Amino acid sequence: MSSEINGISGYSSVSAQKSPESVTTNPASSHPKSAGDSPTGQPAVETVTLTHTTTQLRETEASLAGISVVDxxxxxxxxxxxxxxxxxxxxxxxxxxxxxxxxxxxx
Structure with a gap:
């Protein structure tokens, strides 16, 4: 399964903001129990944290794209x-x- 984060392939779609953002996913309980399940039998919760660095990198990339390397x-x-x-x-x-x-x- 392919996802996207701010136009970058392979990641979950999350909008980057100036402040840190956490995304928590809890897979549906209909999935069979696996090694990553918690001792209570519930699927493990995954957390992803993005900082404002993502936005800064995108802004820098956009500004550099407009600069000519030839005078x-x-x-x-x-x-x-x-x-x-x-x-x-x-x-x-x-x-x-x-x-x-x-x-x-x-x-």
Missing amino acids: NQKVEQIKQAILEGSYQIDSERIADKLIALEKSLSK
């Missing part, structure tokens, strides 16, 4: 400079960055 304005400036023939390659800077990268990888 489109800079890309356009470089394209324009290349088209105009005015783009200068700083080979010394590139070499320094490659050396720094090599050093960080060898640690």
